[in-house]
Amino acid sequence: MIINKTSSSCGAIITDINLEEGFSNQEMTTLLNSIYEHKCLVIKNQDFSHKGYKRFGSEWGTLIKHMLEYLRAPSFPELMVIGNTEKKDKDDAIRNGAAVWHSDGTYIEDSTTITMLHAKEVPVDGGETLIADLASAYEDLDTKLKKEIENLRALHFYGKAEFDKDEHVPAPIRTKKQKEANPICEKPLVMKHPYSGKKSLYGITHSPFKIIGKSEAETKEILKKLKDFATQDKYIYSHKYEVGDVLLFDNFTTMHRAKSNIDVVNKKRTNSRLLWRLSCKGKPRLLN
Numbered sequence: 001m002i003i004n005k006t007s008s009s010c011g012a013i014i015t016d017i018n019l020e021e022g023f024s025n026q027e028m029t030t031l032l033n034s035i036y037e038h039k040c041l042v043i044k045n046q047d048f049s050h051k052g053y054k055r056f057g058s059e060w061g062t063l064i065k066h067m068l069e070y071l072r073a074p075s076f077p078e079l080m081v082i083g084n085t086e087k088k089d090k091d092d093a094i095r096n097g098a099a100v101w102h103s104d105g106t107y108i109e110d111s112t113t114i115t116m117l118h119a120k121e122v123p124v125d126g127g128e129t130l131i132a133d134l135a136s137a138y139e140d141l142d143t144k145l146k147k148e149i150e151n152l153r154a155l156h157f158y159g160k161a162e163f164d165k166d167e168h169v170p171a172p173i174r175t176k177k178q179k180e181a182n183p184i185c186e187k188p189l190v191m192k193h194p195y196s197g198k199k200s201l202y203g204i205t206h207s208p209f210k211i212i213g214k215s216e217a218e219t220k221e222i223l224k225k226l227k228d229f230a231t232q233d234k235y236i237y238s239h240k241y242e243v244g245d246v247l248l249f250d251n252f253t254t255m256h257r258a259k260s261n262i263d264v265v266n267k268k269r270t271n272s273r274l275l276w277r278l279s280c281k282g283k284p285r286l287l288n
């Protein structure tokens with residue numbers, strides 16, 4: 001296995017390993033250490049089956065079924081098929097529901113830890129995922145702002161934050177059951193990573209709607225300031241997919257979005273985008 005850091009603030013590219021064929025505890029330990037160090041990883045040239053992907057995904061924690069059940073793959077409910085090739089993707093609200101800054105599962109009491117996206121079909125142009133390095137952004141905040149936010153906590157609910165003009169709204173909640181699946185929860189604005197101990201901004205987009213002890217106007221001001229700061233180009237790794245890539249990111253130290261909106265698939269499939277997504281909660285198997 002070969003690991004090379006990207007030239008961006010976060011991310012490492014991994015080559016020379018075939019995970020479908022199996023992997024050792026030592027290799028898995030290297031991958032765990034790498035993601036906590038680099039915050040996101042791209043493992044090149046993989047060709048996972050459902051079974052192999054589930055086995056690999058389960059190494060990182062307990063696999064989660066998305067609360068919006070219409071996003072789940074019927075035969076493999078922990079899997080979400082993301083892109084523009086499925087019947088559900090004719091709906092713009094679903095197809096582009098991730099073209100908005102977010103970390104996965106900030107609105108869930110038991111926070112989502114790691115997410116992975118395996119590219120099965122990729123567009124000739126575009127289709128990038130952007131990853132923002134929230135740990136480096138936190139480190140670079142001026143001392144006064146750092147102190148101000150150090151012990152703040154926010155209330156979260158799916159899709160309840162303010163959005164920018166260039167963002168798409170998140171995939172919608174459509175039923176009472178979905179609305180009740182994840183009640184309002186409280187999260188820190190500064191997260192100390194449970195494994196690396198590194199401090200990072202956390203949950204500053206998509207779901208926070210009230211900072212405890214602050215007014216609505218103060219909440220908006222603080223969250224906007226942090227989001228504008230963390231989305232400067234210098235903190236962003238833009239990933240242009242190749243078939244076989246597995247992009248993994250640590251939701252405690254990064255946020256992400258689809259770079260821009262994606263059209264429905266064309267007849268020649270030159271713009272097709274098909275990513276298999278798994279996400280986890282809890283401890284990786286080797287840290288249990």
Ligand SMILES: [Fe+2]
Pocket residue numbers: 098102103104256
């Ligand atoms: Fe996401």
